Amino acid sequence: xxxxxxxxxxxxxxxxxxxxxxxxxxxxxxxxxxxxxxxxxxxxxxxxxxxxxxxxxxxxxxxxxxxxxxxxxxxxxxxxxxxxxxxxxxxxxxxxxxxxxxxxxxxxxxxxxxxxxxxxxxxxxxxxxxxxxxxxxxxxxxxxxxxxxxxxxxxxxxxxxxxxxxxxxxxxxxxxxxxxxxxxxxxxxxxxxxxxxxxxxxxxxxxxxxxxxxxxxxxxxxxxxxxxxxxxxxxxxxxxxxxxxxxxxxxxxxxxxxxxxxxxxxxxxxxxxxxxxxxxxxxxxxxx
Numbered sequence: 001x002x003x004x005x006x007x008x009x010x011x012x013x014x015x016x017x018x019x020x021x022x023x024x025x026x027x028x029x030x031x032x033x034x035x036x037x038x039x040x041x042x043x044x045x046x047x048x049x050x051x052x053x054x055x056x057x058x059x060x061x062x063x064x065x066x067x068x069x070x071x072x073x074x075x076x077x078x079x080x081x082x083x084x085x086x087x088x089x090x091x092x093x094x095x096x097x098x099x100x101x102x103x104x105x106x107x108x109x110x111x112x113x114x115x116x117x118x119x120x121x122x123x124x125x126x127x128x129x130x131x132x133x134x135x136x137x138x139x140x141x142x143x144x145x146x147x148x149x150x151x152x153x154x155x156x157x158x159x160x161x162x163x164x165x166x167x168x169x170x171x172x173x174x175x176x177x178x179x180x181x182x183x184x185x186x187x188x189x190x191x192x193x194x195x196x197x198x199x200x201x202x203x204x205x206x207x208x209x210x211x212x213x214x215x216x217x218x219x220x221x222x223x224x225x226x227x228x229x230x231x232x233x234x235x236x237x238x239x240x241x242x243x244x245x246x247x248x249x250x251x252x253x254x255x256x257x258x259x260x261x262x263x264x265x266x267x268x269x270x271x272x273x274x275x276x277x278x279x280x281x282x283x284x285x286x287x288x
Contacts, residue, residue: 005143007089009113009126009153009160011096016123017116018091020143023161024110030217091162093137093153102136106165107152113160123160131155138165192250199257 003019010016034043046055064072115123130137130153137153141162150165220230 003114004111005141006116007091009091009093009162011093011126011137014122014126016126017119018113018123019116020111020162021114023112030214030221088142091139091141091151091153093139095138096130096133096135097138099134099136099154102152103171105171106150107163108166109164111162111164113153113162127155127158127160130160189246189250192247192254196250196253196257199254 001021003021005020007018008015009018035041036043047058047061048054049056062074062076064074066072113123129135139151139153141149141151141164143149150167152163152165154161154163223230
């Protein structure tokens with residue numbers, strides 16, 4: 001597989017020759033063309049000036065930043081060059097931080113860091129040091145364009161993984177929203193919810209979760225290619241935002257789990273143990 005980037009990963013005075021490969025497979029998109037309904041001819045888009053209503057040639061088009069309604073400042077190629085970051089073939093780890101301290105919202109796109117010839121020992125050394133300390137290396141990388149990316153260097157199995165991260169100003173602060181407090185949750189509801197969570201708990205198996213919409217869409221496409229008639233199922237019209245009695249829904253959910261066999265005696269016993277502990281704590285609070 002051809003590397004997306006080749007350079008060096010450094011920490012302190014240690015330099016490791018490496019290359020980056022994508023850690024995810026690009027999903028084949030189901031793409032569509034817009035067609036003229038009358039003759040199924042593809043629709044062509046034109047660059048039309050809103051003021052004149054006429055098509056504009058590429059040579060007469062410039063890039064502008066809208067700083068106010070209908071007000072633009074034009075940027076030239078020289079402006080973009082002046083703002084560009086010097087291309088670097090080095091990923092310098094600036095800091096090591098505790099992995100538990102990083103909000104998962106910061107992580108975006110993963111890449112495998114693979115050692116080049118001569119870098120194997122230093123690679124293994126860094127990997128084990130990160131693993132044993134539970135750390136994530138934080139640095140910066142410039143890939144493909146002049147855009148600078150924040151990057152996290154972590155360990156996954158035997159691989160070092162570099163994950164492109166978002167900068168702090170890219171995250172929406174939770175204070176912009178209003179979230180309910182736990183004071184409105186009754187102890188009985190919490191006990192039943194925890195029991196339901198325990199009953200539904202199992203080891204994570206990503207292969208069991210599939211893109212059903214895409215699969216259904218491809219079935220329809222293949223059927224129509226063969227000239228078959230498509231039968232469309234009626235959508236579920238149940239109101240998802242309806243306010244319901246939580247206790248009754250929790251009880252129904254637990255009963256469904258019992259009828260289907262649940263997740264085994266161990267999970268059930270753990271749930272009962274959790275419920276018993278909650279009951280004891282609630283009793284002590286009442287006594288106090």
